[in-house]
Amino acid sequence: MKLISSYSRFLNRSLFLFLFLLWSCSGQLNKKPGKAEVLPITWEHLSSKNGDIPAPGPSNQQTASLILDVDKNGINDFIIGARKAAPALLWYRRLPDGWEKYVIEPELLAVEAGGAFHDIDGDGDFDILFGGDTSSNEVWWWENPYPDYSSDRPWKRRTVKNTGGKKHHDQIFGDFDGDGKTELVFWNQGDKALCFAEIPEDPSSETLWSYKKIFTWEEKIQYEGFSKSDIDGDNLLDIIGGGMWFKYQDDNTFKAITIDKDMFFTRSASGQIKEGGSAEVVLSPGDAKGPIRWYEAVGAPLISESWIAHELLDSMVVHGHSLQIEDINADGFPDIFNAEMHTPGHKEDASCRIFYGDGKGNFTLSVVSTGIGNHESRIADLDGDGDLDILTKPYTWDTPRLDVWLNNGTKKSEAALPLNKWKRILIEEELPYRAIYITAADVDGDDQSDIVAGGWWYKNPGSAGGEWKRNTISAPLNNMAVVFDFDSDGDTDILGTKGEGATANSEFVWARNDGKGNFEILDNIPAAEGDFLQGVAVARFSAGGPIEVALSWHKANFGIQMFTVPEDPVKETWKWRRISEFSQDEDLSADDINNDGFIDLYLGTSWLQSPGNGSDQWKLHVIGKETTGLADRNALYDFTGDGYIDAVVGLEFGTDILLFSSQGDPTVPWPRRIIAEDVGGGFSMDAADMNGDKKIDVILGEHRAKPSNRLIIYENLGGINWKPHIIDNGLNTKIDHHDGTQAFDMDNDGDMDIISIGWYNPKIWLYENMSIDRNP
Structure with missing residues (x-):
């Protein structure tokens, strides 16, 4: 699988992996890479x-x-x-x-x-x-x-x-x-x-x-x-209890479906204990003597006769109230x-x-x-x-x-870095106006990751705590959309709109970098259609095809749009088209979701299958539904380690972080798990291996939490269990995170740092990861 983002992001994370492996070979880490070993539990x-x-x-x-x-x-x-x-x-x-x-x-x-x-x-x-x-x-x-x-x-x-x-x-x-x-x-x-x-x-x-x-x-x-x-795969939570499950009906009632009529006075548990199909149910007598059984629906779960019981013990459970x-x-x-x-x-x-x-x-x-x-x-x-x-x-x-x-048995690999050593640094006290996105790239060719946001870039001073000087990219590029080497000359260019903050503006220009952070603004790009951006993804969406930029807008009914970068992006005019009338109007991620060799687009709870030939015949697949609210930020990786692509999704008007797993056939509904509940919105999220254990973790910055907005790393313990690490409780500052919490190695020390940006309080923050001892 190929994850496509900006060129600089790929280089940055590749550098992290190289430096981490180099550091581990120095004797700090002595475990060989590979799948985590499951130790016997004591x-x-x-x-x-x-x-x-x-x-x-x-x-x-x-x-x-x-x-x-x-x-x-x-x-x-x-x-x-x-x-x-x-x-x-x-x-x-x-x-x-x-x-x-x-x-x-x-x-x-x-x-x-x-x-x-x-x-x-x-x-x-x-x-x-x-x-x-x-x-x-x-x-x-x-x-x-x-x-x-x-x-x-x-x-x-x-x-x-x-x-x-x-x-x-x-x-x-x-x-x-x-x-x-x-x-x-x-x-x-x-x-x-x-x-x-x-x-x-x-x-x-x-x-x-x-x-x-x-x-x-x-x-x-x-x-x-x-x-x-x-239970029935309609992406709506069902109630299980008393030997039954209860399905919500369109007339605002619930229908009771019997699983086992004799197991009414029982404790209930449910989950995907057998791969594929509906969720399974376990029933145990809580205040009586009886069997403990697990149940699977071998047919439609709405039909009671579909539920088959499997005994877990040969003997009876006596008051199995847990x-x-x-x-x-x-x-x-x-x-x-x-x-x-x-x-x-x-x-x-x-x-x-x-x-x-x-x-x-x-x-x-x-x-x-x-x-x-x-x-x-x-x-x-x-x-x-x-x-x-x-x-x-x-x-x-x-x-x-x-x-x-x-x-004491299922300990992490000794190779994992700690996730509790962080230093928060204020980079920008007050942006001149709000910026939609923040990212990092080596803008001036000094092998240091600089920060890019809105209409500016901030030069890396060589140490995280130094002075990050703000530089204007050049008018009229006011809102960076993505950084990428569009002219293939080895340095990072910038694509953006002329609008400031959330001002409606679909006119694009791109800033051609001379390699030292000086930019020439080129306007050979036709106007798109939309208000302000919510999702951008850069990839070659067809085999051997051109670089293209997919766009998703905040306002509904603009669909998913695409810029095609010409062979000569300086002299030739870029092309614009709409590839899908359907859009979820939020984040975009690009990857080969169905392993056919072509890069697809993930939208939140659906994905668009690339035709692979440059046409506009992108096929829509709906893979699930939010628990509450609407899908906002998302990220594609194999989070579960089963070899298939998964998606982590943060929510607007919702408080869960969701994990959807394709499990081999991405054209059918993906099973959904909840990584975390009651978080302050999913407006700001990223995914990266934050502790070097070869598993992809999730980084979330809260935007609408009370009484403060936290920055949390959810450590991946195997795709099912996730451990939260609160690296900033936000209590002593008015920070909020909006399209921020992006993971990059900002100080070239081999671990992943985090940059973030606010919306209600338009500031820029750097969280320096102090997990690797620079003076061992």
Whole structure:
């Protein structure tokens, strides 16, 4: 596969690879390159009984748990809920050497099993939600007070529901009706109903949330358990629970499809545990004795008879109240975590187990512990080292008690550079006007990467902390679109428009470089059609054909357009044409998506197949749908290591980072995963190997986050698991990132640095990567 961007970007990243390999050969790194080795997992056991973790309590009925990054530092914390004695909710905040306990809810509440988290009030941090048990008809949410925390300061509690039936065992958040907004779904066992609630416009008010019942029953049974996946491949999240899945209908209702009518009182998990086809479902008895099974749809998942059950154990599970699907051993295939309660439950035979999957429907059983109670135990990275650990929470056995099992087996290669050593440098205090793009290239031929943005270029002073002198490219080129060696003379030229910032202008000129950063402006380019650019890609889109420049505009209905660079780009007039009426009006990436030898265009959730002959017969393929909002920035690489191209997509009006995987046939819908949730927009994103482990990571700069815009690297741990590294929390500056966070080696030291640019605050920033010791 060939990734085509600007010529200078290719050279810059090639230089990074060369310098990194040179550095590794010097003895700093001693591992051979290749696919990451999956090591056997060992578990380090920590327990509050041994003083390793602050003890919860005093309640002896620990009903709930959540794992989430409460304080936005990139490392997970966890929440413990309890009833029968106060406090009802505790937060365990992760510190470098353990956990510190904070009280969230000091009062006595009848907290039931379940719970969920989401940025309910839209202020940029996770809030939490729990429901009442058989003694309560209430559901509550707590507002995260980020960044003002105190170990004895409770969070503000607000009521979601205080009428109707009692008992609310399990809740889940997601956009289940495709309206771009997140909803709350919860079981109300006392009302014999599955309930669907829109988050109010002002959830911080004291007004109760409105909700509707989307499923009811009359039998003397109880449904419970939740998961969410796109079951039928329509790129809409579906609700899974109670042995069923629920499909949203066009009339704003949900249709219940039975998976297994006998598995109603169960825990639910879902995911792509077998490659290809629909997502699979796993069901385990949570408060009973019964089988643990995984289910696949061998026909249409809308037909109950299509669902085939596969036994995971020969014996029965007893109160297997903990169930989750994760890639625990980082081999690229999801595994199944299941654990039993002790009392009530399997007593001394209570097992915590992992079924390691191979992606083909085969599993290998491994037992982590026996005789220790598990209730709402969960899997996540608890110590920030990039692998998945286990939080064990018993219900009533030996309580108050907590246990943690730290995964010491799936360590990163020693060749990986650290991602926590960064220096932020302000390059431009205030641009004369907003610039659409920012990039880096060696403009003046001194083998240093300079910065290009808007109508200017900034000379690299030779050290990242030096003075970056601003130089005007030359009027009337006011908005750089792309840098490329258009005249093939060995130096970087610049193509751009005459408009400033978001001013509508589709007139192009190009700046011919003399190799020293002096430019001759040439206007032998016809005008295009559009307002201001959102996507540009340069490539030879046909075998042996000319260099061409694809364009995507901000305003709708302009399609995808193309400039063809003539053999003599100085004396001959460039040609313009429209190659597609369809456009997603955002970013463009170019690569040979279907491996036919021709470079195609990726648009966000669709791609245009190059005809390979210079014609305008580009075939459209729609590969998926956003979770919420609209596709904005994107990047094409093999992120999963399976040899096929994938796409990472950031969102406008959405808070997820998405990963679409082609898996061999890019003309059919691509399976979608979520890399990260609740980020402050996907307006500024790039992808590169940031730590030298031969896996492509994702860099995201937030644009509309609250209370600040962070810069985050999502470290690729194999394509399924991603570890966030917050390299700038943005709290002490008004930085925002817009079409920025671009990775280049700006100081020629062999690691990737990051340049970025703001829109609300039009400044230019350089983040210098300090991971390689220059004086070993």
